[in-house]
Amino acid sequence: VPGFISSDKVTGDVTNLGRGGSDYTAAIIAAALDASGLEIWTDVDGFMTADPRVISTAYTITELSYVEATELCNFGAKVVYPPTIYPVCHKNIPILIKNTFNPEAVGTIIKQQVSSPLGKAIKGISSINDTSLITVQGLGMVGVIGVNYRIFKVLAKSGISVFLVSQASSENSTSIGVRNADADLACEVLNEEFAKEIEMGEIGHVCAEKDLATVAIVGENMKHTPGIAGKLFGTLGRNGINVIACAQGASETNISFVVESKSLRKSLNVIHDSFFLSEYQVLNLFICGIGTVGDSLIEQIRCQQQKLMQENGLKLNVVGIANSSFAMFRREGLDLSNYRVELKEKGIKNSPKIFHDEVIKMNIFNSVFVDCTANAEVAALYKDFLQHNISVVAANKIAASSKYDNYRELKQVARHRGVKFLFETNVGAGLPIINTINDLINSGDKILKIEAVLSGTLNYIFNKISADIPFSKAIQMAKEEGYSEPDPRIDLSGKDVIRKLVILGREAGYRLEQEDVEKHLFVPAEYFEGSLDDFWKRVSTLDANFEAQRKLLESEKKHWCFVARLENGKASVGLQEVDASHPFYGLEGSNNIILLTTERYKEYPMMIRGYGAGAGVTAAGVFADIMSIANV
Template identity: 50%
Template sequence: MKVLKFGGAIVGSAEHLKKVKSIVEAEKNPIVVVSAMDGVTDLLEEIVEEASTGDSKSIISRYEDLKTRHTELARQVVPADSQSAALSELNRLYAEMDSMLQALTIFRDWTDNILATFLSYGERLVSVIVGEMIGARVLDSTRFIIAEGDADCGYSIDEETTTEKIKAAFSKIKGAVVCQGFIAGTNDDEIATLGRGSSDLTAAYIAKVLGAQEMQVWKPVDEFMSADPKKITSAYLIEHMSYEEARELSINGVGTLFSDALTPLAEAKIPLSMKNICNGNTTVISATPNPEDKVIKGIASQDDCVMYTFSGLPSDYLPRMVSESAMVLESDHVPYTVFSLSAAGGSFSVCIPVEYEGYFNNLSQNLSSLDSCKMQTMRDLASVVIVGENMKNATGTAGKLFNALGRNNINIVAMNQGSSETSITVVLEKKNIKKALNAIHESFFLTEYQELNIFVVGTGTVGGSLLEQLHSQKELIMNQNGVKLNVMGVADVSKFILDRNGVDLTKYNELLKTEGKESTPESLKKALFELNAFNCVFVDCTAAPAIAAMYLDLLQHNISVVCANKIAASGDYDNYINLKNTARKRGIKYLFETNVGAGLPIINTIGDLIYSGDRIVKLEAVLSGTLNFIFNTISEEIPLSKAIKMAMEARFAEPDPRIDLSGKDVIRKLVILARESGLKVSQEDVEKNLFIPDDFFEGTLDDFWAKVEKFDAEFEEKRRVIAAEGKRWRFVATLDEGKTKVGLQAVDSRHPFYDLEGSNNLIIINTARYKDPMMIRGYGAGAAVTAAGVFADIISIANIR
């Protein structure tokens, strides 16, 4: 035999009730427990309160609507041959309700028993409809579910009497039975209610006493998910869990299961199946869940909490007050999320959802009235509870939790581990709740992949190529590397778009034009900080000083930075050091590999050498793919001016080639390499030996072209001289014993730079360990390879766990 409980959202829907009929008919002699329709109990209570004021007019329409809803539902789901009986019984109950309302209006007073009796009609009306629909006998739960206590302190089930009466009530009944949840009788033959949501408790006691094979609770949703699916799109159904895990999740706000119902089920070891009537998804709660499950089973959260801290309490008074506080909260089913105690300071703290503040007011007033007691209130908080029975036997769970939060710049206001060792609760600022849930969920549940939330600034040659690569390689990276790339934002020089769920990279240019918001450094920061995404990566594919100036603020908000922009790493030395230190202290990344050699692993290699205790003795490098292309292209047929234009056509050179020809780009790269080698170097410290006269860089771009064309003949003469000597020109950056310089050098065939082709770069590194030089060679210019280097930096961030 099984006990099937159907909640208010199901019994109020004709569509769902038709499924209920099929579910019941598939079982042998089930016992069906029903709730009132959703919202009906609250409405009945409001009707009683308003009727007792003598104003019946204000409630007539709502009261009549309530009756109409039940009547129409009966007509839709009850078979034709049973409708007459169903409607007759409904009308009888309506008449009883009419009489009670008339009396309330006249006498303008009501007792707890009168209120409970009137509220009981919510379940009674539904039980008539369901009973006639499935052709089952309807039993009055007040005859066998017996409550003890009173309305002021709350009712609980009288176990001994209830057990005796359940056995008697069901002993001679054959076939399906329908009875009501929520309501009970008393030993004084009055009616009581067991608390909102307590229909689960009614079903559980019946299941325990009658030794049911299983109890089922049917809902129109998946009740137990790994986290709130409204906040975590990757949350999934929990298929198996223990009674204790279900209790912890329930009391902390997950689903609507009445947590007290788990006690009788656990005592009798009766499995509870939480079933979704829409899709059949099931969570089985039992004494023997899968022992190979993850350490954490689920995450509960409360979005808006208040925390009371009482201090200055006498040490002998403290334990009693803590105990009383717990009793008050538990008796009212208030999900208090932190209960921390400090005997030394005579203090304790309680954190509860704001909606339950009223339950705690009396206690807080009593405590704060003590002369020595001081009360502090903190608002705008949220709580997160991780739950898992395997936590008892696993080490490092708390550390993993704190690491996930700390890495995402989320401060913990308070924390506590449950005495059963199946839960850890943290309290944090409300604004961080979604970010925290995503970070924790990924850390504990999504070990098969890690998500990076990426914001790309710059849609030019490098940025555009990067976005194309991110789009085309997304599936491969997910399958191969276990990294989910979510490009949640894109910005160009004037507009930006932001979508937490991901920007459509097939039409980002169109979206920027039609939906883009004004893009400024301040607007970008504001949008990112408000979004507060976890594992966030800011990618700068611009050459804008204003964007580089954002890095420190971003890092201080635990947003990793990846940049092709050289300005920050080669600019003010103190700022460079501050950026690196901030990233290191916060456990995030500031990466700029492409600042020197596009996609070549130069900075990472030098970093590995330095971190392992080596020392850079000498470094020689051809660092400008653009200049190398120009010097490899110049010939008798191709003068300097034409070679420069060819570099622009090949997209190696900047739109204004003077940036490349001035050597500034190489100087910046050399400064970065020197700094990464451990030296305090600025651009002003670099000795320069340029090949273009200084006055060429003055005036307009047209002026430059006119001057450089006149310079072609002179430059060709110089080229012929070195060619006759069997040499070639290379623009070389040198770091030697702490001194830096850049300039044009003529190298012969014995030098490694001699055979550099096209836009290739070559870096020669001598270290204290590498007497024979280490060489790194490859393409050092071009949008695709630079974007690939940025892409590699982004992927490397996923290695932080």
């Protein structure tokens, strides 16, 4: 039986039934014969969860109800001609979609009753990347009967199809979705229809917002399931996607919404990911800085990727890597096993601005910017990233210890945009210090006093000083072991400890600037003047004085610690002598220790102690912040 070719009933001329004619003919014959099933062989494996050209993880839906299939067909999924479904639906005849070029594929079966996969509220996502939104609005519409009748009557007379309608309950506006090609004509006929009302100011001039896209999520499991719409719009909002209009029928099988065309790819990906249509939840990472910490982080991610996918359903996708000279980006993810060679050979020239612009241009969903630098220009990018709904994880201390108003603004922007600004490793490397303070405060406690040894470098130096190792030699050893900055004067000045104390004080609820911290330094100010070579030539002149003091301390069974202190809102840093009864006395190597005195922990302060420096533990702390964003 020819399904596509037909003859005109009046003239007898040979013609065709147009798009979907064969499908429709087959459905009519199947219904007339009361067939046990209808097979439609086409060029795809069946209905997909989303457009595979946009979402690489989209897969074939094995079962759909007649209603779900109709919704997807009417909204961009061109697997089956929509009218095909009605004749067989009426007779409860299942439809099997199969691929002529891949007959082994399971395909999609469309039937009355389908199983309900656990946890999957929606079956598929469909979209139309050819949308104009026309809004008829005005106070003169409120309470007036027949306005919508006139809108749809004049559009129907002009042959314009409306595929989305959204109306406010106040009745003062009605928005309709049409194809871009119909937009100008629709505006023209509507302005003619309501010319009188427009002239009187009761209704505004009708115009179209073009180059939009419409997305529909479809699934009968959405019926009577609370929170679907909330999750949908919350997910879109957290990813910086603005919903221009939305519509949902009382049948609850389809929620449709309109976004800008440039947000379509991002919208489809984030919905596919969030509603478990994807096999994995995806977190897209941009890593800036591949020194010791950045390199260690990338290696830790590489080693954990498979395990996280298998055990946690989480895919960490590193889509951007940069150092000070080069950057490379790949939406589908970079190969971490050979990234340094690839960066050098294929990377583009990089600067903070170039990196920023590339990240924003990619407009990728579930994005996290990871800063493993110590660069002020990179830290200056945080605010704009957060405003574009990109979470920020920083090993870089500059932003959190900058002016208090800037610190507060970054925190507020992150909260307002529904993303994260995390910097646990700013203090204590991988030790859970900032998170612990936040947990205490959020549970109603108050931080009364903080005492801490926060410099692994200085603790290493004062642990190394002995009769055989003078002060200057200990500094040299710290530099050679990688504990100190290339210019150790940065550590000796206490600047790093001051930054850390300021961060802790702010997280504890105090308004604190670096200038507010009282400094009691152990190296005279003149040693910080001049070049680094000048410093190395002069520093040995301090050895004799340090050795005399060390001997005295040794005879008294005491030890030096460079202590940061915050009490009653007053902050100070300085060298402190501690005896064997003090918790700081036995602190070894480059370890850190912190004592938190709170209203709950007043008599016996809470103590956190462990490695406070080193690329591995710092990278692990950054990794932990990334995992907290993934929430697994």
